[in-house]
Amino acid sequence: MDTVILSDWLATRLDRGGAEPIYRQTLRLTQQAILTGQLPPGTKLPSSRTLAEDLGIARNTVLHVYDQLTAEGYVISTTGSGTYVADTRPDAAAVNGRNRPEAAAAGDAAAQPATHAPTHAATHTAVRPASDSASQPQRERNDLSTRGRRLIRQAGVSAKQWGAFMPGVPDVSEFPARTWSRLQARLWKEANPDLLTYAPGGGYRPLRRALSDYLRVARSVKCTPDQIIITTGIHQSIDLAVRLLTDVGDRAWVEEPCYWGARSVLQSSGITLAPVPVDGEGLNPRDEDLQEPPRLALVTPSHQYPLGMVMSLARRRTLLEYARQHDVWIIEDDYDSEFRYGSRPLASLQGLDEAGRVIYVGSLGKMLFPGLRIGYMIAPEHLVDIFRTGVAELYREGQLMQQAVMTDFIMDGHLTSHVRRMRALYGERRQILIDAITARFGSELPVMGDEAGLHLVLGLPDYSDDRAVVAAAYDAGVIVRPLTSYYNDPAQPRRGLLLGYACVPNDGIGPAFDTLARVIEQTALTSSRSPHASSRPCP
Template sequence: MVQRRSQRFQFDTLEIDRDASQPLHRQLESQLREAIRSGRLRPGEKLPSTRGLCNQLQIARNTVAAAYEQLLAEGYLEAEIGSGTRVSQQLPEQTAPSSVAKKPSPKTSRRGLAKRAEEVDRYADWAPRTITTPLPFRPHTPAIDQFPRDIWQRLADRRIRRLPRLTYLGVDPAGYPPLRSAIAAYLGASRGVACSAEQIIVTSGVQQGLELIARLLLDPGDSFWLEQPGYSPAWHAFTAHGAVGVPVPVDEQGIDVAAGERLCPRPKLAYVTPSVQWPAAVTMSLPRRMQLLEWAEQSDAWIIEDDYVGEFRFAARPQQALAAIDPHGSVIYLGTFSKVLFPGMRLGYLVVPEPLVRAFATSRWLADRHSPVFEQATLTDFIEEGHFARHLRRMRKLYAARQAAMFTALETSFGSAMEFQRNEAGLHVVAKASDSRQNRRLQRAADEAGVEYHLVDQYSASAGKTPGMILGFAAFNEQQIAEAAQAWADRFFA
């Protein structure tokens, strides 16, 4: 008797939990990966189209597309024009060399990851494996279509012809000296930060700056303050080095210093985003800034100021940085070009007190020697020839208009069903409903409409207790903003 072939996989049995903290595309991705590994989804079996699966599961099409793209990148799926997406005939585990695939005996092998890797692995889901086109209202995304690529191309072409031959061998680990001078001059004029070029450490974005800070300023067991809710990747970088995080609440004036002193009076450092708090988008008041600086001096603690979008204040002139009014040398300042120019640049910088320069430059050398010389030299010309300042002025005007369009669209589409703060700075808005049930409805409607967002809860140490959705507007024009808000509202009120 011929054995009947097993029944095809039933995709409508996949479970999507909209109340879980894990993003929907990660849930779908992990379930499909497990089904392939277990053999329930067989090699060569065809998957539904993104449109078909999103209809079956009642989720957004871009959620399905993101899961498919990740599994394609990992080798679990393959796609051909005209034949759709299928399970790969040869899975990644099958193509691995046998010497790697063979499991070592736990009694004899000492190979393996260090204990710290267990801490790092907790944050694996935060690291994106694929880059997708942003949809309204993805946060953290500038208007890359407005970047003057023609000017950058011209500068890059000129630089590749004129870059001194010696720089092909490398540069100072702290950064290309002319770029450090250009950054110091810009900070003095625009952000009020008086510093020398020698105090500038060029990094591969803010995240590498946080990694250097964790390595050099925090020993295992040291405590640190971080705003609650706050920028979780800073928490990740510090706790991965064995430090102990203390979430400190934020109010309308910024981090609550008095609450921090009650929770942990003498941490090694405090990480803050005073110009535009992430994610609450409040600006730290001057009295609160002075209180924080005084506390740092009395407690012998460092303040880490992340000024990620301090240039984008729309109602008035950008405020001076915290480092500009620091009389004690307690502030280490972080800046980035990834948010103000384009994320793929991966160039940022630290401003460190002079006694720390040697240690930070040496640690930068140990990490990866230095950032690419060519990009540093091109950016130097972009700044020194005035293109950077002109681009910032243009973007400040554009983002102000897009922020106003966002406020109008949300108010017009949702009325009193949605609450949001009309902040005067930053590139995002935090929105929420009146109660937890309505908040869940907002999230479901956004998923169904294909609206991208981050949950405030993702950046909170108290999971499930901090309502709100973070909505970015910088990358989208007024029409895209209005249409996305209306599509979202249509599903919310349906």
């Protein structure tokens, strides 16, 4: 490659009428000439005065460019003798991992920078120029790791987060945004600096106190404010427990079916999933499950996700006793427990635990708005300090201002009244949806898990392909989720659709369900027993 004269190189390339300032263009083009080897190491640059005259630009501009090139190590300026292109070519021996004659002795940290004077250029071995390697066929790159590939392949997250019948999303348009904004403005007026720094481990103390009071009454948990750890939600709470309490390769019981997000969090921390079946009483371990106690069990006792059954008291007591005897950690995910229609909310598993084996996790997002990202966990008393240190060390949390707003929101009674109002509203929507289902399908398709939460499950015949229904519904403008995607074991999962009704206006439920029903009839009910499940990905 020919050595270029800098003035010529720049003169043909500067775009004087362009949007990019001349300074930036000059700098960028000179860097490019050095990086590509067209201005090789040791080349003397013209004096700033000469270059400015050659290009017809201000000398100050050139001086700034040279300063920046010097600061970034592209050139070496020596008083009196001028400015030379530095040797910044990759060290070929280092790149290839061979022994280097000039290998630095270990432990010379904080030594002075070595200055590559132009005359040193010859001691470096040139590597293939960039253009050469770029022309070679792109090698097959092993981009993602095995766990990364699995995470992406199994990802359950949806591209859409709103609309009929997106499960698990509350009606955020009903959130009392004015009240929130007023409380927020009041706190920002003071802008207490203590609330702008990192959160101390565990979160804002008044919020922890308010939450422990709330959860003691609403969920029969037993805890002190100290046991509450504020997190950004269920995902982070599970992640923290997993990283503190499990090692890579440990086994975790998960319910079959279970929440896809928990599955992803567990697996990406190196946990092996052991799916355990559920029946009408909740988690129902088989003998082979019981004979190999897991390190961790992740359960949704108050409202199995996604099927909705409640874990019976006998099963709760058995699980707690099993955990006590075999040193199993239990993570109780108490999602959606505020929204029960008809029946009263059941007491938490945590409140029954005498052995300190239960870590209770919950979130405020479904009660208020999901973007809030405030969750909480209740750590066993003897682990409180460890969890507080862990959450600060791993996630470096902050958001104390928002936690303070949340505290005022709770203390002023807005949380309770909003939840009460939403429970009534979602109860209406649930009924409208059930009525629509019954009117269309009678008892042909069973409805499950409708006693609580923000969604129900509409069962489909075993021969149907729920993923195909979901894809067709998506194309028709209706979001539903296939029940099969919540199973870990692909063999014979139960077919069905998750329908969220909470975020759909009352008068939107009927029309959206009509659309969905047509899709179901065309996709799931007309076909005879299909030999192969569709492999079409769910949107």
